[in-house]
């Protein structure tokens with residue numbers, strides 16, 4: 001993004017991956033959610049201007065950032081060491097753990113990860129949920145590689161759960177809660193991962209990174225953060 005001719009503000013384009021309620025979803029053709037409102041409020045606190053949003057698949061966000069198709073990722077993206085090898089993050093704006101979702105009232109009622117032995121498990125491609133499937137289930141010999149189904153979008157995985165063609169999904173807890181409220185799925189159990197969500201930027205974009213962190217702090221100190229939280233979560 002280039003300097004705007006009319007003023008000193010720099011335009012930035014944000015990227016997200018909808019289908020991750022209540023953080024980002026499309027309702028009546030409109031992109032809405034916690035991350036959308038929060039990033040917009042945060043950018044308002046900075047000298048940058050938000051020129052628009054790109055909707056991408058989750059595993060396409062980091063490549064799009066690196067290609068400069070987008071300038072910031074706002075997608076409930078967890079700050080991880082692995083991702084920090086290629087991109088940078090703002091300070092954290094939300095904390096989450098992971099849950100296991102199953103069909104409501106179905107036969108599969110696991111109490112812990114070990115109970116997932118031999119089951120068909122799904123997660124969204126490129127997520128930390130997928131990382132857990134790999135590290136805690138496949139690498140531990142609980143399920144085979146072929147028992148794991150990778151989805152472009154968690155909504156597709158939830159539909160398979162409802163149909164009974166998938167046994168369990170590993171997904172961020174706040175999103176699991178939202179799907180459980182709206183669909184025929186329920187949380188079997190939640191386990192602590194201590195994930196922190198940050199806005200992703202290119203590694204050389206130090207100014208944007210600092211501006212976003214300062215913007216998050218300002219929004220948290222004002223009443224805005226609580227207002228946005230209240231709007232999207234039943235809290």
Ligand code: ARG
Pocket residue numbers: 016017018019020024058075076077078079124126127128129172195
């Ligand atoms: N927090 C998880 C991660 O960073 C899942 C994020 C998925 N976000 C999305 N918009 N689909 O891997």
